Structures are given as C-alpha cells and as structure tokens.
Amino acid sequence: MDPSGESGTAMITFVGTANPGFAPYAMEELRRRIRGTKVSGLAPGETFTFTTGEDDPHEAVKELLRDEPIFLRHMFPIETERQATDSLDSTANELQEYARTLADQVNGRKVAIQVRKEQNSPFPYTSAEGRDCIIPVIQDLGGETVARDADWIISIYATKKLLYMGCSAPRDNLSDWPGGAVRFRKDEGLISRAAFKLLEAERVFNIPLDKFSNALDLGAAPGGWTSVLLERGLKVTAVDTAEMDPSLERHPMLRHMRSNTADVSFPPGSFDLLVCDMSWDPYRTCRLVSNLAPALTAGGSGIITLKLMYRKPFQSIQDLMEDYSEFFDIRKVKQLFHNREEVTMWVKRK
Numbered sequence: 001m002d003p004s005g006e007s008g009t010a011m012i013t014f015v016g017t018a019n020p021g022f023a024p025y026a027m028e029e030l031r032r033r034i035r036g037t038k039v040s041g042l043a044p045g046e047t048f049t050f051t052t053g054e055d056d057p058h059e060a061v062k063e064l065l066r067d068e069p070i071f072l073r074h075m076f077p078i079e080t081e082r083q084a085t086d087s088l089d090s091t092a093n094e095l096q097e098y099a100r101t102l103a104d105q106v107n108g109r110k111v112a113i114q115v116r117k118e119q120n121s122p123f124p125y126t127s128a129e130g131r132d133c134i135i136p137v138i139q140d141l142g143g144e145t146v147a148r149d150a151d152w153i154i155s156i157y158a159t160k161k162l163l164y165m166g167c168s169a170p171r172d173n174l175s176d177w178p179g180g181a182v183r184f185r186k187d188e189g190l191i192s193r194a195a196f197k198l199l200e201a202e203r204v205f206n207i208p209l210d211k212f213s214n215a216l217d218l219g220a221a222p223g224g225w226t227s228v229l230l231e232r233g234l235k236v237t238a239v240d241t242a243e244m245d246p247s248l249e250r251h252p253m254l255r256h257m258r259s260n261t262a263d264v265s266f267p268p269g270s271f272d273l274l275v276c277d278m279s280w281d282p283y284r285t286c287r288l289v290s291n292l293a294p295a296l297t298a299g300g301s302g303i304i305t306l307k308l309m310y311r312k313p314f315q316s317i318q319d320l321m322e323d324y325s326e327f328f329d330i331r332k333v334k335q336l337f338h339n340r341e342e343v344t345m346w347v348k349r350k
C-alpha cells in the first residue's frame, strides 16, 4: 500500500463503505477531513472510492485511525484494479495473479480473504467461491488462511465495471469484518434485534460489559439490551413506559420501572453504566440523560444512541455532543453496522 511517487507521497485510493443511505455523509466527512480528497460513488448510498488527496497518504490514514470518522464503516486500499468480467477463468486468473504479488507479505502469516460484489457486477463467483480461488495461492506462498484474527486481509470488491483488490492490516480497514458488516450468531431466544447494537458497541468501543456491575437502561423495552447486560452478570434497572419481554419480568437481577424517564430519579452514584436507546427526540433525550448524570459514578460509562431524525445529521451530532459534554466526556461517536437512522455514542461521566 505504498505506491511511491516523486516525493514519496503518492495518493492512495480506498474503497469506503457506509451504512445504506449514509455514504453521502461518509463522503462529506472525508471531504472535511482530508484536504483535496476526491470521492466517487460506487453502489448508491453505500460504497464509494476516496483518495488521500493532497495530504501525506500515511499521515491521512493515521489521522483517520486516530480519530475515526462517524459514518465511514470500512475502508481498504486499492492496490490493483481490473475489468470485471463474467468469465470464470479470467476472473480466477486475475484474483490469483494479484494474490501472487503478495508473496513477501503473506509468508508465515495469517491471511483473511474478503470478497464482496455489487448486485449488478458480472463477477461470476460467490464470496466463498472467490475466496476458494485465492486460498491455494496463499497456501503456496506459505500463508495460513483464516476467517478471523488475521495479520493481513485481502479485500476484493467487484462493481459493474471493475474488480478492486487490496491487502491491508485489519486495523487499517477500521473493521476486520467484510465491509464492516459485523455479524453475530442468531440466537433463538433473542428478545429484540436491538441487542446486536449493544453487542456491537461493546466490541467496537472495546468496553467489556462484564466489568460493570450496576446498569441503568433507559428506554429498555422490550429488553434486548437489558438481556445482554443480565447475561453479563450485571444488576439492571430498566426504565420504560412499555412492558418488558415476559421472559425477563421475574429475573432476580432486574428491576423494571414502568415509567417515563422524565419521572425517575436515583441517589448519586447508583450506577456504573448507563445505556439509553430511547426512541424520542434526541435533544430531549439528552436533557433527560443529563438530568440523570449524577446517578452515574464519576468515570462511569454511558452508551447512548443518537437518533438522526432531523435533516442535518452533522449539525445534530455536533449540537448533541456539545450538550452531552456538559456532564460527560465524549469518547467516541460511530454509526455501527446495526444502527439504522442513528449513531451510537460512548461517553464517560465527568
């Protein structure tokens, strides 16, 4: 990923991915962050290419990793691009030829291969078949192919016209999942899909939930987040005007307060974790959460979804961050794969 230019600062072009409909915001964010970056849409609303622009490419990447963009979910550097075709043989040849250029990188290392294609791409293989084309080459080169915990990720992305290929370290991709699409095993007993949001936040923000002991869950019904917290061994106070799933009602570690969040109060320092997924106006939610901030111990964490119900998401997020920062240190704001019209914020009580 180091195409050398005259001054050693040749641009790198990446494939970027955002949640469906949010690519325009991811592109806008990159335009604001990287001087002179050029962005160009691929799959509408979801994937696009962007360049490191006028900035030193390595500095630009470092800066993106240091302070992760909110809407860019995944990126990988394009090292090679080829015409996409529907020919099985020539596609396999292109994939294998590219893989052979990685001899120095992959020898003795663990390598994941992630293949994605757009719906209208002629690329003739499924993701698994595309991987199968590359695996023998990696093994020949002395690499071990793995699904997770790789040293390198080979990314293939096929559009209607082109086949983009690149190899990078997992953390340089922002996510080690293909396109940043974090998948959890579907649990039969799952109370709500919302549970995935909390599981993803735990992983992406690297905040193991089991290190907390006493949680306040605002807007908790039907109880997806609550059930995750209970499974991790926490005591949970769940606040919601709606009913919790019957499977939770008798849980010995759960107290359900069937109330509006505006009407509850707690002694100072009652909780070391506050989570909030209330479906309400984000500014009013911020006021309610801020009123309850003293109930959280100093340094306690908060995981809060910010609903993007207004037309200008950047402005809303910025205003909300400002409002929340009266009582909280904002650690990270990120649109997670499982977020829909919202982003997730991790804060710590000041």
Ligand SMILES: C[S@@+](CC[C@H](N)C(=O)[O-])C[C@H]1O[C@@H](n2cnc3c(N)ncnc32)[C@H](O)[C@@H]1O
Residues within 6 Å of the ligand: 191, 192, 194, 195, 218, 219, 220, 221, 222, 223, 224, 225, 226, 239, 240, 241, 242, 259, 260, 261, 262, 277, 278, 279, 280
């Ligand atoms: C998206 S659902 C929460 C899903 C939950 N995190 C889960 O995992 O099952 C939003 C919830 O916020 C609750 N809610 C909205 N406004 C509220 C308020 N002012 N006080 C308490 N609950 C509220 C709604 O009743 C609804 O159950």
